[in-house]
Amino acid sequence: xxxxxxxxxxxxxxxxxxxxxxxxxxxxxxxxxxxxxxxxxxxxxxxxxxxxxxxxxxxxxxxxxxxxxxxxxxxxxxxxxxxxxxxxxxxxxxxxxxxxxxxxxxxxxxxxxxxxxxxxxxxxxxxxxxxxxxxxxxxxxxxxxxxxxxxxxxxxxxxxxxxxxxxxxxxxxxxxxxxxxxxxxxxxxxxxxxxxxxxxxxxxxxxxxxxxxxxxxxxxxxxxxxxxxxxxxxxxxxxxxxxxxxxxxxxxxxxxxxxxxx
Numbered sequence: 001x002x003x004x005x006x007x008x009x010x011x012x013x014x015x016x017x018x019x020x021x022x023x024x025x026x027x028x029x030x031x032x033x034x035x036x037x038x039x040x041x042x043x044x045x046x047x048x049x050x051x052x053x054x055x056x057x058x059x060x061x062x063x064x065x066x067x068x069x070x071x072x073x074x075x076x077x078x079x080x081x082x083x084x085x086x087x088x089x090x091x092x093x094x095x096x097x098x099x100x101x102x103x104x105x106x107x108x109x110x111x112x113x114x115x116x117x118x119x120x121x122x123x124x125x126x127x128x129x130x131x132x133x134x135x136x137x138x139x140x141x142x143x144x145x146x147x148x149x150x151x152x153x154x155x156x157x158x159x160x161x162x163x164x165x166x167x168x169x170x171x172x173x174x175x176x177x178x179x180x181x182x183x184x185x186x187x188x189x190x191x192x193x194x195x196x197x198x199x200x201x202x203x204x205x206x207x208x209x210x211x212x213x214x215x216x217x218x219x220x221x222x223x224x225x226x227x228x229x230x231x232x233x234x235x236x237x238x239x240x241x242x243x244x245x246x247x248x249x250x251x252x253x254x255x256x257x258x259x260x261x262x
Contacts, residue, residue, distance in 0.1 A: 003245065006252060009105045016104060020112035024087070025119050039120040040127050043079050047072045050192050060193045065223050069135045073222055074191040074215045076128055077150070080121040081157055081211070082182040087113035088161025089178045092169050092258060099258055106255050107248070110161040114154070137223060145221040145228055152237045153214050159243035162251040169258055190215045210236045 010017070029038065047068060054060040055067035062070035088110035092099065095109050131137075168174040186192075189211040198206050206212060213236045217228030 003248060006105065006107075006248065010107060010111070013105050013108055017108045017112050017115070020108060021115045021119070024112060024116035028116070039123040043072065043075045043124050044127065046075055046079075050075070054192045061197065063194050063196070063219070063224070065219075066135055069131050069137065070194075070219070070223065071192060072128060072131060073219050074189075076121060076124050077153060077218055078186060078189070078191050078211075078215065079124070080117050081153060082186065083120065084114040084117040084157045085160050085164065086178050086182060087117055088157070089164040089168050090175045091161075092165045093172070093175065106258060107162060107251055110165040110251075111158065114157055114161055140225045142221045142225050142227055146218065148233070148237070149214055149217045149221065149228065152233065152240055155237070155240040155244045156210055156214075159240060159247040162244075162247040166251045166254045166258075169254070185209075185211065190219075194219075207232070210239060 050071045051067050054071070055062065060067070091109035091113040092106065098104075099106060099109075132139075164174055164178065188206075188209055190198075195203075195206075195212065195216055213229065213232045217233060220226040220228050
């Protein structure tokens with residue numbers, strides 16, 4: 001597969017990509033009384049639930065940080081991660097009419113599904129900035145590490161999204177199971193709790209989860225003014241890049257069968 005050729009075709013279709021992002025965002029909140037406020041409300045409700053269950057009842061430690069912002073710092077990128085992958089998973093099957101009638105790079109659909117969830121992330125970040133002011137989290141240079149962390153996360157999301165969206169054309173069960181799988185993945189990642197509570201004998205296996213490094217990196221960069229673990233982040237970035245390349249190849253290899261099966 002000529003990766004660069006396909007990427008150039010995707011870049012050439014950027015107007016279509018952005019049009020699909022706009023369509024997905026508008027369709028999501030169409031006729032919703034609260035509109036885009038749902039993008040703010042959903043992580044806030046989860047944060048309150050996590051605070052009650054994990055902080056008040058289970059007494060989960062939060063690295064010396066108020067649990068509310070400790071949880072919210074991970075819930076925002078996790079919501080983007082889980083929502084983007086779930087949306088990308090059904091993006092090919094959900095766009096049957098366009099795929100069968102219009103010639104285009106089909107990968108615009110999983111990419112647009114992921115980017116549309118990025119709009120929710122941007123809206124929710126406004127609330128997070130307000131929380132930083134309330135809890136006196138001062139801006140610092142280490143927050144710039146959010147950029148490579150988000151790039152690594154996006155590569156991972158795109159790789160998984162491309163792979164699952166193409167497989168879901170052949171196995172529709174994937175669309176039904178993705179929600180449950182993402183919930184299980186969340187509890188296997190340090191979203192509601194810090195890495196420090198994981199027993200040392202399980203850390204080797206636990207660290208195989210790439211979202212452990214990414215979630216911990218966000219907290220280090222934003223809340224603790226620390227540089228993320230660069231060695232682990234480098235490994236995750238390389239692994240995410242390899243997954244992205246393989247998934248792109250697999251997606252393009254299967255692309256010719258989509259119109260006949262959906």
